[in-house]
Amino acid sequence: MKVILQQDVPRLGKQGDVVEVNDGYARNYLLPRQLAKEATAGRLKEVERRRKSQASKEARAEKEARALAERLSGEAVVITARAGEGGRLFGSVTNQDIAAAIKKRFKLNIDRRKIELKEPLKALGEHNVTLRLFTNVTCEIKVQVVSE
Template sequence: MKVILIKDVKGSGKAGTILDVADGYARNFLLAKGYAIEATAKNVNDLQGRKAAEQHRMEVAKSEAEAVAAKLKDKVILIKAKAGQGGKLFGAVTSATLSERIKSDYGIDIDKKKIVLSSDIKAYGDYEFEVKMTQGISCKMSVKVEPEE
């Protein structure tokens, strides 16, 4: 019996896979537990339509990420902060701070989890960081931390 998996099944396959399995396994386990549906012509066409739509969404997301990466590439963010003796900042410049600054300076909303810092910035100076968009698309940016006047 041919079935289409709608959930990942250990030992059988991932969701969206068309399998040819024993009738008993299909009826008593896969179909009964809601892990699969029968592979009728209608269901196969629906699956192909969903896969095509998902592929299109992925391509659109990738092109948008490339456009954002091109816009942000090699940009410098200026942050003014207060510090104590020796130039050590009160607090730190974190990925959340950088995310807010990118949104205010460039109008692009970047999730703080996508900003990769080697460590939090706790002193004045120039630092580089990476913004990882999606699927291997990333860009390097710089931040310059200066004393607040």
Template sequence: MEVILLERIAKLGQMGDEVRVKDGFARNYLLPKGKALRANKANRERFERERAQLEAHNLERKSEAEAVAAKLAGSSYVAIRSAGDGGQLYGSVSTRDIADLVTAGGATLLRTQVALANPIKTLGLHEVVLALHPEVDVTVIVNVARTEEEAERQAKGEDVTQRRDDEYEEEAPALEELMDDEGLAHEVSGEPEADGGEEEEQA
């Protein structure tokens, strides 16, 4: 389907461009959301009549988005999740979760504005892009941790997953030493029995 864009659409074009898109994308998204018109003579004339108004409205929305972006730039949001020692989450952090975190922080955000290809499934600091407007993006940090204390350590640059591995490596030699001591104790306690057995055989 040929449509006339009423605003900039990523990977499609700028306001006023006529582009061909899949029918489903046009009917289910572009047309009902007011982002495009069917490309025909009547709508071309309508667009030209309303162009100045559309551009003014777009500029207003862009200015509002830039103000929000300025407030959100560099912001960090903590998401507490259960995870294994390797850092793999038992669940995930989705676009809806991130939108809820940002909204709880005081800025209204829709899940569709979170540019996340796949849900977050590991602990750590994750950069996430928020598309506040077709021409305005901002990057925030989502700090995924098992506890608030762990999130604070991550924010300082500590790899909490690596620390757990290091702790295990420190404990391993002590465990091996303990096992060696126990083995030696068994050997010492077993020597008299071996000698006693030999004496009985000689008798």
């Protein structure tokens, strides 16, 4: 029997997948627990329509991310922080600080989780930081940390 999964089912598939299962497994387990619905022609068309819609949304988001990466690539942001002798900072510059600097300079809201730092910046100077804007779209910006 062909069914459309309504939720992720371990070792069977993800939500929206159309899978072939034994009739008893579908009738006695999947359908009563509302983990799946029987695959009718109308439901299959609906699943296909949703897939196309999701694919177009992802393509649009990737295109926007590529344009943003092109705009930001090679740009620099300046962050001022208090520093002591030898260029060591009192504290550190985190990805949240970098996101705030990007927002201030470019008027863009970049989620701090998209800024990849191995560890917070703890020294004055210029640092290269990677932004992961989409699953396979990244760009590098320079972060200039200067003393107050």
